[in-house]
Amino acid sequence: MADKVIYAMYDDDDVLKNGAKKLVAKGIKVAEVFSPFPIHGIDPIIGVKQTRLGIMAFIYGLTGTVLATIAIRYMMIADWPMNIGGKPNGSYIENILAFIPVTFEFTVLCSAHGLAITYFLRNQTLPGMPAQNPDPRTTDDKFVMELRLSQNSQFTEEQLHSMLKETGIIELDQKEIK
Amino acid sequence: MHKEAAIREPLILGKKTYHDITVDVCRVVEDRAPKMWYVLFTIACIIGLYGIGCILYLIGTGIGTWGLNKTIGWAWDITNFVWWVGIGHAGTLISAVLLLFKQRWRMAINRSAEAMTIFAVFMAGMFPMIHMGRIWMAYWVFPIPNQFGSLWVNFNSPLLWDVFAISTYLSVSVVFWYIGLIPDFATLRDRVKKPIAKKMYSILSFGWSGRAKHWNRFELVSLVLAGLATPLVFSVHSIVSMDFATSLVPGWHSTIFPPYFVAGAVFSGFAMVQTLLLIMRKAMRLEAYITRQHVGYMNIVIIVTGGIVAVAYATEYFMGWYSGVQYESYTYMSYGSATGRYYWAFWALILCNIAIPGLLWFKKIRTSFVWAWLISIVINIGMWFERFDIIVLCLHHDYLPSSWIMFYPSAIDIGVFLGTIGLFSVFFLLFTRYFPVLALNEVKSIMKVSGEYYKNLPDDHHDEAHGSDNNNSNNH
Numbered sequence: 001m002a003d004k005v006i007y008a009m010y011d012d013d014d015v016l017k018n019g020a021k022k023l024v025a026k027g028i029k030v031a032e033v034f035s036p037f038p039i040h041g042i043d044p045i046i047g048v049k050q051t052r053l054g055i056m057a058f059i060y061g062l063t064g065t066v067l068a069t070i071a072i073r074y075m076m077i078a079d080w081p082m083n084i085g086g087k088p089n090g091s092y093i094e095n096i097l098a099f100i101p102v103t104f105e106f107t108v109l110c111s112a113h114g115l116a117i118t119y120f121l122r123n124q125t126l127p128g129m130p131a132q133n134p135d136p137r138t139t140d141d142k143f144v145m146e147l148r149l150s151q152n153s154q155f156t157e158e159q160l161h162s163m164l165k166e167t168g169i170i171e172l173d174q175k176e177i178k
Numbered sequence: 179m180h181k182e183a184a185i186r187e188p189l190i191l192g193k194k195t196y197h198d199i200t201v202d203v204c205r206v207v208e209d210r211a212p213k214m215w216y217v218l219f220t221i222a223c224i225i226g227l228y229g230i231g232c233i234l235y236l237i238g239t240g241i242g243t244w245g246l247n248k249t250i251g252w253a254w255d256i257t258n259f260v261w262w263v264g265i266g267h268a269g270t271l272i273s274a275v276l277l278l279f280k281q282r283w284r285m286a287i288n289r290s291a292e293a294m295t296i297f298a299v300f301m302a303g304m305f306p307m308i309h310m311g312r313i314w315m316a317y318w319v320f321p322i323p324n325q326f327g328s329l330w331v332n333f334n335s336p337l338l339w340d341v342f343a344i345s346t347y348l349s350v351s352v353v354f355w356y357i358g359l360i361p362d363f364a365t366l367r368d369r370v371k372k373p374i375a376k377k378m379y380s381i382l383s384f385g386w387s388g389r390a391k392h393w394n395r396f397e398l399v400s401l402v403l404a405g406l407a408t409p410l411v412f413s414v415h416s417i418v419s420m421d422f423a424t425s426l427v428p429g430w431h432s433t434i435f436p437p438y439f440v441a442g443a444v445f446s447g448f449a450m451v452q453t454l455l456l457i458m459r460k461a462m463r464l465e466a467y468i469t470r471q472h473v474g475y476m477n478i479v480i481i482v483t484g485g486i487v488a489v490a491y492a493t494e495y496f497m498g499w500y501s502g503v504q505y506e507s508y509t510y511m512s513y514g515s516a517t518g519r520y521y522w523a524f525w526a527l528i529l530c531n532i533a534i535p536g537l538l539w540f541k542k543i544r545t546s547f548v549w550a551w552l553i554s555i556v557i558n559i560g561m562w563f564e565r566f567d568i569i570v571l572c573l574h575h576d577y578l579p580s581s582w583i584m585f586y587p588s589a590i591d592i593g594v595f596l597g598t599i600g601l602f603s604v605f606f607l608l609f610t611r612y613f614p615v616l617a618l619n620e621v622k623s624i625m626k627v628s629g630e631y632y633k634n635l636p637d638d639h640h641d642e643a644h645g646s647d648n649n650n651s652n653n654h
Binding site for chain 1: 197200321329342345346357367369381392394395396403409619
C-alpha cells in the first residue's frame with residue numbers, strides 16, 4: 001500500500017518531547033522517533049511499551065543454572081565419581097559448595113549472551129544490516145519524528161504540516177513509501 | 179529531565195553542544211594520526227613481536243626456558259596473569275558498578291576503561307595457556323566427552339573455576355562493551371566520507387538507526403548486563419584468589435584472600451586507567467570531558483581500595499606472627515620476608531602500595547594530573563610486586579630448609595612479560611585510533627544535566643540557548 005511519511009526534524013530533545021506531547025493530545029499518531037541518544041520519557045508519549053527483554057534474561061539465566069547443575073551432577077557424581085585425597089564426592093548435595101562458582105559463572109554466561117542475541121534479533125541489528133535512519137544527522141545532534149499519513153487519516157497533509165510547524169521543528173521532509 | 183544540585187561541579191566543561199561532542203570524539207578517527215601515534219605504535223609492535231617470538235620459543239622448547247625450579251613452580255607466569263586480570267577489573271567496575279550507582283562521571287571514561295579491561299584480560303588469559311607447556315592440549319580444560327583418560331574435569335578445583343570465570347568475564351565484557359559501541363559506530367558511519375571506512379563502520383554498527391524502541395531496549399540491556407557484570411567482576415578475582423587460598427602453602431592458605439584480592443584488583447585497575455587516560459586526554463584534546471574532577475573521583479576509589487589492601491597486609495602480618503607457626507615467619511608478609519634475601523621485594527610493595535599512594539589523601543595531589551599520573555605508575559609497579567611477593571616469597575622458603583632457593587627470571591620470562599605490555603599497547607593504540615573513545619550517546623544524554631554551560635543557565639532559557647548554538651554549529 002502506498003503511503004506518505006512525514007519526517008519532522010528537531011534540534012533539541014526536550015522540544016521534540018514537548019511537541020510529541022502536544023501532537024498526541026490532538027490525536028495524532030507518532031510512528032517513530034529517531035535520536036542520537038535515548039530521550040527519557042518519550043516512550044509513554046508515543047506509545048512505546050517497556051521491553052520484556054529483562055524477563056528473557058532471567059529465563060536464560062535459569063536455563064544456565066539448570067544446565068550447569070545437571071552437567072556437574074552427571075560428570076562428578078553419576079558418570080565418574082572422583083575420590084581426591086581420600087575425600088569422595090558422595091552426593092551432589094554434599095558437594096554443592098564446590099559447585100557454586102561454576103554454576104554461577106555459567107548462569108551469567110547464558111543470561112548475558114542469551115540477552116545480547118535476543119536483543120540483536122529483536123532490533124534486527126546484525127552485521128551488515130542497512131541503516132534506516134532517515135537522515136545521517138540523527139546519529140549526531142538532530143532528532144527526527146516520523147508520522148505516517150495512513151495512521152492519521154482524520155487529518156489532511158496540510159493540517160499535519162501546520163501542526164508540526166507549531167512545535168518548533170527546524171526541517172520538514174516528506175517521502176512516498178510503498 | 180533529571181536535575182542535579184547546582185553545587186555539584188559540572189562534568190563537561192565549556193560551552194559544548196551535541197554536535198561539538200560528536201566532532202570532538204570523531205575528529206580523532208577522521209583526521210590523520212599524529213606522528214607520535216606512529217612512533218608509539220611502531221615501538222609497541224616491536225616489543226609485542228619480540229614477546230610473541232619469546233612465546234613461540236617457549237612453546238617450542240618447553241617451560242624449562244623459564245627460571246622455575248623444583249621449589250618455585252609458579253613465578254612470573256602467574257604473577258603476570260594475576261597482575262593483568264587485576265588491571266582488567268577497572269573497566270567493568272566503572273561501567274557496571276558505577277552505572278548501578280548512577281554515577282554520571284563514569285560516562286566519560288567507561289568506554290576506554292572497558293577497552294583496557296578487555297585487552298588486559300586477553301593478556302591475562304595468555305599466561306595460564308602458555309604455562310600449561312603443551313598449549314595444543316589447552317582444550318582439555320573444558321568438560322568435553324573424551325577418550326584421553328575418560329575423566330571429566332574436576333569441578334571441585336579452583337583452577338577449573340578460573341577457566342569458567344575468566345572466559346565468562348572476557349566474553350561478557352566484550353558483549354557489554356560492544357552493545358554500548360554500536361550507536362557510536364552508527365555516528366561514525368553517518369559521518370565518515372571514505373568509502374572503505376564507511377563500509378567498515380556500517381558493518382560494525384549493525385545497521386543501528388536510533389529508533390525509540392531500540393533505545394528502550396538498549397537501556398534495559400545495559401542495565402541488566404551491568405547487574406550481571408557486577409557480581410561477575412567480584413566473583414572473578416575472588417576465584418583467582420582461591421587458586422591460592424584453597425592450597426596448603428603457608429601465606430596462601432588465607433581466608434581474607436577473596437575480598438583482599440578484589441580490592442587490590444580495583445586498586446591496580448584504576449591506576450592503569452589513569453596511566454592511560456591522562457595521556458589520552460591530552461593527546462586527543464579531551465580535556466573538556468575528562469576533567470580534574472574525574473581524576474579526583476578515581477583517586478578516591480584508589481584511596482579506599484588501597485586502604486583495604488593496606489589493612490589486609492597488616493592483618494596477614496599480625497596473624498602470621500600471632501599464630502606462632504614457624505612456617506608463617508617466611509610468608510610474604512612477615513618479619514622473615516622484611517629482613518630476608520627478598521627484603522627489596524617486600525619493601526617495594528610497602529613503598530609502592532601504601533606509602534606513596536598515601537599522598538593521595540591530600541586533595542592538591544589527587545587532583546593534580548601530573549601527580550596522579552606518577553602515582554598511578556607507582557601503583558602499577560607496586561601491584562606487580564604484590565603478586566610476585568605472594569607467589570615467589572611464599573614458595574621460596576618451603577617446609578624443608580634444604581630446598582630453600584631464590585628465583586631468577588630468565589630472558590624468556592622477561593621477554594614474555596614485556597611482550598604482553600607491547601601487545602596490550604598495540605591493541606590500545608588501535609582502539610584510540612579507530613574507535614569512538616568516549617561513549618558519545620551517554621555523554622550527550624548527560625550534557626543538559628552536568629554540562630557546565632547548561633547547568634548555569636536559568637531554567638527558562640534552556641531551549642533558547644540550544645537553538646542558537648545549533649544555528650552556529652550548522653556552519654561547520
